[in-house]
Amino acid sequence: MAKKVLITGGTGLIGRRLTQMLLEKGYEVAFLSRKKANITFVKVFEWDIEKGYIEDGALENLHFLVHLAGTNVGEGRWTEERKKSILESRTESLGLIARKLAAQPAKPVAFVSASGISFYGQDTGDQKNTEATPAGNDFLSHVSIEWEKAADEIAAMGVRTIKLRTGIVISKEGGAIPKMALPARFGVGAPLGSGKQWISWIHLYDMCKMYVEALENESWQGVYNAVAAPPVTNEDLTRSICKVLNRPQWFPNVPAFALKLVFGEMAAVVLGGNYVVNERIERETGFKYRFGELENALRAELV
Numbered sequence: 183m184a185k186k187v188l189i190t191g192g193t194g195l196i197g198r199r200l201t202q203m204l205l206e207k208g209y210e211v212a213f214l215s216r217k218k219a220n221i222t223f224v225k226v227f228e229w230d231i232e233k234g235y236i237e238d239g240a241l242e243n244l245h246f247l248v249h250l251a252g253t254n255v256g257e258g259r260w261t262e263e264r265k266k267s268i269l270e271s272r273t274e275s276l277g278l279i280a281r282k283l284a285a286q287p288a289k290p291v292a293f294v295s296a297s298g299i300s301f302y303g304q305d306t307g308d309q310k311n312t313e314a315t316p317a318g319n320d321f322l323s324h325v326s327i328e329w330e331k332a333a334d335e336i337a338a339m340g341v342r343t344i345k346l347r348t349g350i351v352i353s354k355e356g357g358a359i360p361k362m363a364l365p366a367r368f369g370v371g372a373p374l375g376s377g378k379q380w381i382s383w384i385h386l387y388d389m390c391k392m393y394v395e396a397l398e399n400e401s402w403q404g405v406y407n408a409v410a411a412p413p414v415t416n417e418d419l420t421r422s423i424c425k426v427l428n429r430p431q432w433f434p435n436v437p438a439f440a441l442k443l444v445f446g447e448m449a450a451v452v453l454g455g456n457y458v459v460n461e462r463i464e465r466e467t468g469f470k471y472r473f474g475e476l477e478n479a480l481r482a483e484l485v
Contacts, residue, residue, distance in 0.1 A: 184210040186243055187397070188290075190275060191250030192224070195356040196296070196348075200248070200390040207394070214240060214251070214279075231275050236282050244288075246397045247341075249295040249333070251275050255322065256358065260447040269325050276332035283339060292342045294396045295333040299347045299382055299407065301326035305454030308380070312461040313347075313405045320450070330405070342403055344396040346389075349409035349458060352473070353386035354483040358452075363423050363484055371424045372433040374441060377417030379455025382409040385473035385482070395469055402467065407460045410474055416455065419476070426480045 187204055191197050192213035201211050205223055212225040214236065219226050227240035252272040258264055276295070283289060302311040303318025317323050330345050337343035351357045365371050384392075389408060396402045414422070417435075424431040441449040463469050473479035 184208055185245040186210045186212060187246040187248060188212045188214065188227075188240060188244055189248045189250060190214045190279075191252065191296075193221075194250055195351060195353060195386065196389055196393070197248075197250050198355070199353075199386055200250075200393050203390050203394055209246075212240065229275075229278070231271075231278055234278055234281070236278065241279075241282055241286050244286075244290045247279070247290045247293040247336070248393060248397070249276055249279070249293070252296070252329075255298075255300075255325075256451055260321075265321060269328060272325065272329045273332040276329075277335065280332070280335035280339075283336060283341075289339050289341050292344070292397050292400075293333070293336050294344045294346060294393055295329070297330050297333075297345045297347045297405070298322065298326045299349050299409065299456050299458045301330070301347055302456055302458070303454075304450045305379065306456050308457060311407070311456055311458045313407055314461075321447075322450075342400065344402050345405045346392060346396065346408040347405060347458070348389065349382035349384050349407075349413075349456075351386050351389055352383055352479045352483055355386070359423075359480070359483065362420065363427065366420070366423045366427050366429050366431070369429050370433050371420050371429060371431045373417040373420045373435045375416070375435065375438040375453040377415060377420070377435050379416050379453065380413045380457040381416055381419050382407075382413040382456055382458035383419075383476065383479070384408055384410045385471075385479040387482075388471050388473055391472070392463075392469065395467070399467070404462075406462045407458050408463075409458050409460050410471055410476075410479070411460055411464070413457050414476055416452075422477050422480055423484065426477060426484050 227237040300322035
């Protein structure tokens with residue numbers, strides 16, 4: 183009998199590719215979704231976080247649990263309402279699952295929750311952040327802190343729990359990279375702000391492979407920085423995108439004040455940066471990256 187993996191946020195960027203990987207490995211995959219949907223090869227269970235409802239059967243015979251659900255941080259201005267949604271879509275959803283799991287006689291073997299490298303702060307300059315680095319004190323840090331606390335509710339039940347603090351995911355299917363590459367395709371690529379802010383990145387394939395490894399390998403537990411090495415500056419990333427696309431980069435940097443006018447508080451996402459080190463991945467696991475070099479990762483997605 184195939185082992186069952188339940189995924190929240192399964193239709194998102196990471197969820198879609200992770201589902202494909204899991205199905206190829208012979209797992210049974212199920213989604214928790216706000217709307218009933220007919221998705222080939224995947225069983226979809228409904229849930230309603232506000233009403234505290236999860237459809238019967240979703241948590242039964244569950245071997246692995248993956249939590250990816252959450253309002254997209256990089257879309258829309260950060261109104262107070264949206265900031266509330268960014269936080270609660272991650273924490274209230276996990277709280278509901280934890281309450282329902284507590285009533286289940288059998289618990290999953292392992293649980294992997296997404297988190298973010300914004301845990302360390304929206305802009306930490308040249309500081310090298312390892313898994314042991316303390317949390318920051320801004321909005322996105324608060325989101326990641328509470329996100330991880332919510333995951334601890336499931337860990338407290340004796341479930342092996344892994345939290346993957348995710349960097350910028352390189353993929354043609356979504357996220358920041360297609361948006362950054364679009365101006366470059368038209369020959370107007372330019373660094374954002376100072377261009378000196380650090381970008382800690384990981385290719386989508388390696389990100390999803392890391393989830394699978396975390397589920398299957400019993401030695402994985404706790405927090406890991408889910409990034410490749412080494413980080414690059416925003417300026418270097420822009421230059422690499424232009425190089426891969428064979429386009430010039432001669433436009434001046436987009437000034438910070440212009441980004442703040444357009445995006446408001448959310449501009450901190452692109453103006454800030456984090457130099458994040460994948461210390462535990464390198465020292466404690468045998469994980470091998472397929473895309474450990476930035477240009478190879480970009481070329482696989484953009485060309």
